[in-house]
Amino acid sequence: MAHKTIVEDGIDVLVVGAGLGGTGAAWEARFWGKDKKIVIAEKANIDRSGAVAQGLYAINCYMGTRWGENKPEDHVRYARIDLMGMVREDLLFDMARHVDSTVHQFEEWGLPIMKDPKTGRYLREGRWQIMIHGESYKPIVAEAAKKSADKVFNRICVTHLLMDDGKKNRVAGAVGFNVRTGDYHVFKAKTVICGAGGASNIFKPRSVGEGSGRTWYAPWSSASAYGLMIDAGAKMTQMENRIVLARFKDGYGPVGAYFLHLKTYTQNCLGEEYESKWFPALQQMVGKEYLDPEASHLTHRPIPTCLRNHCIISEVNAGRGPIHMVTMRAFQDPHLEEVGWENFLGMTIGQAVLWASTDVDPKNENPELTTSEPYVMGSHATGSGAWCSGPEDVSPPEYFWGYNRMTTIEGLFGAGDAVGGTPHAFSSGSFTEGRLAAKAACKYIDDGKAEGIVVSDGQINRRKKEIYKPLEHYKTYRNAIVAGDVNPHYINPKQGLDRLQKLMDEYCGGVTVNYMTNEKLLNIGLKKLAIMEEDLEKLAAEDNHELLRAWELKHRHRAAECVTQHTLFRKETRWPGYYYRGDAMKVDDANWHVLTVSRRDPESGEYTMEKAPCYHLVAEGE
């Protein structure tokens, strides 16, 4: 099968994936690199791609330092407690001190931000959240990125990073294919900013059949950020920190505005408050440092997200489900009712579709809540991603190797889901991380660090052969059978995805096993993942669209493997409610108050695991 090769050479900054992280990177890169060649490679269409494609009703990370509402260190402390102590506080502080400037730019660009009529300030949904009319959030930031980039390549599925053949562990660009034309695209670049997405669909979803696309996180977030970086040999951190979301049942509609702005609350099937009764036992598991409801009440320190999940899961297991969100009172107020509905229409329309189809009007009926399947990502209430350098004025030596947000691969930077240890970045924080990475990437080039990159034809040709193998495999074996999808020589991407989801669900703590796993299960999971990798060599793709799904599956598989390795390594249950290690149910601060770091050797496929120190930000004299 002949595929045209299209080479884009001489790129200074290549942005892979243009969601909120990638658009921020492309936008900012032009300021620091006036004469630099900035190119975007995006899997979909930059105008509607990434997790914010359908819109967003709130910006969940805004300090409000202009009004003295919060300081960056307040946000660090919040994210620390929410993630049970395990965050990169240097990166968080850095993001938080810049994020307001990003949000102010958004407003200048035309993003409608709601105002409090009494104070004139941005209307707060919660301490960190402000409310927006964000249906066109993505097209707005896409316009900014397009204005800065030299070229935007839409519909390019980036499959691999290119590595420098002249110098070990240095990036040299990326390769992929055009999902429309099938052309092979080679991007030779001095630096790469990985803004690709985290992982939905690596665990079996609660939805089935036609509905299996109704996941909380976008089904097109195919773990490419992790697949690309792990395969290239980048160190990863906190990959065990998968997230489970408490959401409206089936539609996965957001609950943030409901809890925070509409002041709704939850109850069990008997109409009782249930959360607090699980706290004493939970406190035994996690320690008073992490769960102290009395102190929380006094200091307004929030109950960590995962622990609130634990209460829902425990109450349902005790037979007192379903959990209901009490909306009936709030929705009697027409203004609050409108906020409740627009909250969905601005970001999770599927929930509005569900309520319309089931005649659930939250004004007359309290809707059900549920917990989702797990996801792996780095920007919501979880912090999986690459082990990155921090800023020079904040980071200690273990966290600093010269260029902000640079991974352990030279010239490879991260933003958004790609960066580990920076939870609660959300959309504005991801865009800000992209900006920070872009400045550092330009500095890296100006410092002469990207000189003399060599990309051999051998590497380019090898990747090309690898990329199109599923198409070849299909062509070779499709006539071995009469018709249909059952073939002894291959599996298709959907069949492979089903296997991955079942395996991860059952062995790595998915929804059908109540998020429970242990060492034995994880080891079996790793064995099955290894065997699955052999079958991935026999994936068959009928057309370019299936080829896209094939590579998404390969990225998901690699991320899943890394998640399983990390979950095995951390011998404690750090985040009850996200997952449980049945053989180590307690938080073990003596041994595990550390960040976990992994590296997969690109040649051997072996993982090396290590513990990295956890530095906490404290006031002078504390």
Place this chain on the structure above:
Amino acid sequence: MPTFVYMTRCDGCGHCVDICPSDIMHIDKTYRRAYNIEPSMCWECYSCVKACPQHAIDVRGYADFAPLGHSVRVHRDEEKGTIAWRIKFRNGTEKNFLSPITTKPWGTAIPKLADVPGPSREMRDSQLLYGEPKDIRLDDGGLHTLQSAGLKLKKGVYY
């Protein structure tokens, strides 16, 4: 489905194919009209619905939990800068919502950074980003640093 395309309204223009984040809107070769080739990878994000000039695309809720007989229609008007929603419940209840999508005309409010003055050496060496420090607090206040906040990073401490 979840999205589907009305046979008599679609003219095969391909706007939905161009915009779908999941690459599932394709043109049927026989009828030369668009359709959803992989409903199980559809997020009901409505990107295609909003982009369709013929209003030919609609959504039917996921078959595993959504009964028939409902609709959520949308009209996104770039010129007016608004988006209008009409939700019809199975039992006939109807709700209408209208929201702004932008406060500025498209293509006018975002500067080209290639045209703004470049950064000084001093700015390059600092921790500042474009537009900062002013854009952070919208006053003359500087960037937060550990020193300015009276903070330090303490290794291995939990509190």
